[in-house]
């Protein structure tokens with residue numbers, strides 16, 4: 624029987640460990656078992672003690688002290704070390720039954736999700752049939768407060784999309800810390816961010832304010848006509864770049880966000896049900912041996 628797992632990812636401070644804790648609490652309350660794996664070699668404190676902690680294999684402090692690396696180089700070194708010692712994972716995960724949801728709490732360094740191929744290799748190792756065979760779902764968190772700055776929001780969304788394309792497993796994007804934007808963003812406006820598209824760039828309050836501060840006299844006009852190519856002014860390249868990134872995301876039509884408020888158990892339950900669905904999706908994709916009754920008379924040409 625397969626095991627089930629979820630890799631919780633996202634930029635530093637997005638709320639990954641807090642979400643993992645809320646998920647474990649929710650699973651416990653519903654008499655479901657979890658196995659919590661901390662893969663952040665710099666993480667110090669936890670609401671639920673990890674069942675397996677990369678720091679028992681290698682800590683960021685060790686990597687920095689002994690190899691003389693900085694924090695980012697040290698993190699990559701820790702992951703390379705993990706990849707050379709995958710038995711450490713196998714020994715602990717092999718004996719788990721399918722009753723457990725294995726939760727991997729990941730570090731926040733964005734490099735891991737963009738251009739370094741370590742996570743795809745790790746994901747393949749975990750999900751390889753005949754080996755650990757963990758049916759994995761990826762969860763990528765982005766802070767909901769990013770929505771107040773469109774450029775930041777689309778840059779974050781691009782990194783979510785990059786992780787999704789690199790990992791090639793069922794993927795759930797989540798806007799975390801929704802409680803922080805309650806009252807700041809209207810419900811109907813928030814909806815526009817759940818399936819992001821270029822139109823969001825048309826009413827970026829941060830950009831508008833920046834241009835007013837910079838003394839761009841026609842800030843209001845251009846704000847309404849952002850595609851006016853004749854206008855050459857400070858910040859145009861930045862705006863064009865953001866628009867192009869937003870267009871790219873819209874064209875791929877791949878990013879949809881779920882909302883997460885860890886203080887609301889229903890919200891955690893809703894994301895868990897998506898994780899469960901993603902895991903079922905693996906089963907639906909499994910090629911099945913055809914049974915005799917699958918060939919009804921008349922099927923043959």
Ligand SMILES: Nc1nc2c(ncn2[C@@H]2O[C@H](COP(=O)(O)OP(=O)(O)OP(=O)(O)O)[C@@H](O)[C@H]2O)c(=O)[nH]1
Nearest residue numbers: 634635636637638639640641730731800802884885
């Ligand atoms: N208001 C609010 N704060 C949150 C929420 N989730 C996390 N936080 C706070 O955000 C900070 C970072 O949360 P973490 O869960 O440590 O974030 P992380 O993504 O694991 O951080 P790194 O491991 O450093 O990448 C902490 O102070 C949390 O208390 C949330 O849903 N609402």
